[in-house]
Amino acid sequence: MGDDTAGGRPPEPKIGRSVTLHLRGDWGTANLHRVCGWISQELTDRCGPHTRMAVWNGRGCVDAVRAVGRGEVHVALTTPAAFAAAALDGRGVYAGEGFPELRALGVVPQRDRLVMGVHRSWDITSFERLRARRPALTLATSVNDGENHVGLAAHALLDRSGVDVLGWGGRFLSDERPFETFAHVKAGRADAVIHEAVMLPHWQEFGGDLHFLEVERDVLDGLRGDFSWPEAIVEEGHFPGSPRFRTLDFSDFLVMTRSDLPDDVAYAIAWVLGETRGTIERQYRHLPPERSPVTYPLDPAAMGRAPIPLHPGAAAYYDALPAT
Known part of the structure; x- marks a missing residue:
């Protein structure tokens, strides 16, 4: 991580090694894929020169939770965010295959x-x-x-x-x-x-x-x-x-990972969500916030309030936010 704390903001991440990361979004043209593209672009800019990011198609539902929990991808998005909580202790559709190691990197707000x-x-x-x-x-x-x-x-x-x-x-x-x-x-x-x-x-x-x-x-x-x-x-x-x-x-997009994602990568993704939020907001500002698939303006502190435990690396970012 870098040491730039200008303006009291959490320091910008600088990961010297090259990273290969697999993300899972939606069918291909909807909002979850947009968020994956945003994360991939901003994270690649802050990792080693041979970094590779892949975004896999998905449905953004139970399939996304299972893909992360089973280790098929490193990061996935699901909506509504709260539905992932049952996966922690194997309730409902997750009966017989719980994922207690599931962790949040942040929440992208969608009022639905x-x-x-x-x-x-x-x-x-x-x-x-x-x-x-x-x-x-x-x-x-x-x-x-x-x-x-x-x-x-x-x-x-x-x-x-x-x-x-x-x-x-x-x-x-x-x-x-x-x-x-x-x-x-x-x-x-x-x-x-x-x-x-x-x-x-x-x-x-x-x-x-x-x-x-x-x-x-x-x-x-x-x-x-x-x-x-x-x-x-x-x-x-x-x-x-x-x-x-x-x-x-039926609100919010949950950005999920597992507890074994390296702390610096988890911090970097949370930082991207909170500190480069204008990148994604610009794609929706032609719509009124109450009619937008992403409810802007994004609030980094609110993005850290997730229905499942935060990854420690992500928590380090949200904990470093200036008090409001």
Whole structure:
């Protein structure tokens, strides 16, 4: 590490040796891959001359956590950040293969929610009314294959809310990415939806046609207790004509590694996240912060508050931040 503490900032890292690092992002063109590219560029500038960085495609969900935990890559990103906590002690989808050595390098903020909406033509405004009516819905969401976080959470939410889409004569339209799901809703192929990425403009196009259902207290408490999945609020008017309601939090990109990553590399990545944040912010400033897939301006101190333990090298960076 260097010794430049100008302005009271943590010292810039200087790693003299060449480093080979494997990172895992998303399908290839979305936000997690952008963050991987940002880290790779800035880290390469601060390591030895023969440094090599590779970014592997992934899904940014359970697959990313397992890839890091199994040592297939050095660093991976997953979203929502809180869903990785269950991997530490092998709960939920990680039963039988926990990863207690999982560590955080930082969190890139994305204010997001998982929401369920039902077309207003059904006149269903709550899960209680949904259970009473037992409609044959065509519900669009992500694939429920044990890896996709949206599909995993959507089906857990339905099951714990006593909703039996197939048993009531309905069906699922299941896809990998949100854009296919949004297309089903917009085209009228689906009359209900469970998904995230609530900052995207697609929701403004069809959100006014939906009643959004507040998740019941016992369901939220159960999901938090069993899997550490947090809750959050969608404010009034976020969707056209929608009141304020409570649902699952689906926020933030978690930058993960294992405890055996060298301390100086972990420090350097955390430093890159906090001190070169303008590099990534510039890619989103054409959007209002509340409608951006990365919620800027980034706050380095907040980026160090992760749902899993920080790597000691990363903690050294966040601990060195000036008090505010």
